[in-house]
Amino acid sequence: MRPTTLRTAGGVLALAALVTAAGCADRGAVSEDAADYPSKDITLVVPYQAGGASDLAARTLAEQLEQELGTSIIVENRTGGAGSVGLQHLASAPADGYTIGYLPVETVMLGFQGYEVDPADYDLIGQMVSVPATVAVPADSPYETLGDLVEAAEKEPGKITVSNSGAGSIWEATTAALGEATGTEFKPVPFDGGAPAVTAAIGGEVDAVIAGISETAPAHADGQLRVLAVFDEQPSESLPGVPTAAEEGVDVVMGGWGGIGAPAGLPDGVKQALEEAFEVAASSEEFTAIITDSGSIPVNVPADEFASFVQSETQRFEGLLSDRG
The missing domain is CATH 3.40.190.10 (Periplasmic binding protein-like II)
Structure with a gap:
């Protein structure tokens, strides 16, 4: 069997065109002056139960994002369907920057297994962990x-x-x-x-x-x-x-990854504010130390590179899961 290997470096293909196009949809009309963002609490959806790797990464990052954005971030665990319930909830939320979410590797897998989950439904903010x-x-x-x-x-x-x-x-x-x-x-x-x-x-x-x-x-x-x-x-x-x-003697290399995303169609100023806050939060000593101590690997991949990586992962899992299906 050929080993299936996780890579955190993105390829040359970009998902940016897809999420940019999605941003032109009517839902993208939800807007506010970037200078006023954020003006209230932000909800961060985690599609798994508390206590797992995804929850740890999301909550650790949320603490750092609060410092950068100057507002409270409420972590909400919405579980079920191998993460599909939380991911679908995130995709259907208003694209105003007040609902963001943890995007696991299952974001690119579930659509090939009968779930209504599509990476193009999200604006990607950045990747922060490899597991x-x-x-x-x-x-x-x-x-x-x-x-x-x-x-x-x-x-x-x-x-x-x-x-x-x-x-x-x-x-x-x-x-x-x-x-x-x-x-x-x-x-x-x-x-x-x-x-x-x-x-x-x-x-x-x-x-x-x-x-x-x-x-x-x-x-x-x-x-x-x-x-x-x-x-x-x-x-x-x-x-x-x-x-x-x-x-x-077992030739298998495999693992998960996680990043932050939001419903597709964020106003440009809001998306930029989230990306800038993410970059600082994901590189903070506190986040890096906690994730490293847990055994996972902290990374800080910006939105454009994360989009390219998600595109390549989508293609990889389409082949893997189709072969098994």
Whole structure:
């Protein structure tokens, strides 16, 4: 199997033309003088439960955005449908800058899996995090290595249960990629977010969990989980002694990412204000330290580069998910 690799650098294709065109729609008529923005609280929609990697990144950034914008930012968790419920809510909100949201990698995946989610429905503000995938088992699991887990799946294909953050999520896709790379099959068990998926593994409800590193590393450190491998090109400093999947003979590199967006059609001045505030917030020492300590990778990708990256990711997942469909 060819490894599927996350890249945070954008390609040459740009989504900017799409979101600019969308900005010409009637909804873009919602406007206010940029000098007056913001004049009230801003809501930041997170399409997953509190406690997961997406929620941590969004809330950490929100604290820094508040300082830059001079207003309160209310984080609102709208869950369901592997993130589709929150993403659809964000897309349908007024394009006035008072509703923004966390855009995960599922933004480019769900449309190929029957959900009404389209990246063109958002004005992109910037990308701030990259999240390597991990696979972990309960602390008392008999599986000591990734090889042990794969061997068990080979003996009983489709019997080894692996929790994830939801049907259609990047972690479910990673589970499928693991099965394809090893020539076996795992049984995905979807939950409504990464946090409950990890909790299920801690409680022994499933044989394993595939989730973001910031969701599994704390439980690994506390002795509640045993992380078997990181699906990244390099080992993580947050998980000393834990190998990459490639080091265990499994050629899979996969992970999530997250950024900030808003309903397409933002007034130019409002979009510029958000982009400028994002750039400062995402590069702040506080944001960088918290995200790094969690095991995720802080990045600060501006709107135009994020648009190009989203375009390339859309094309990548169209091929991957179409092949599986």
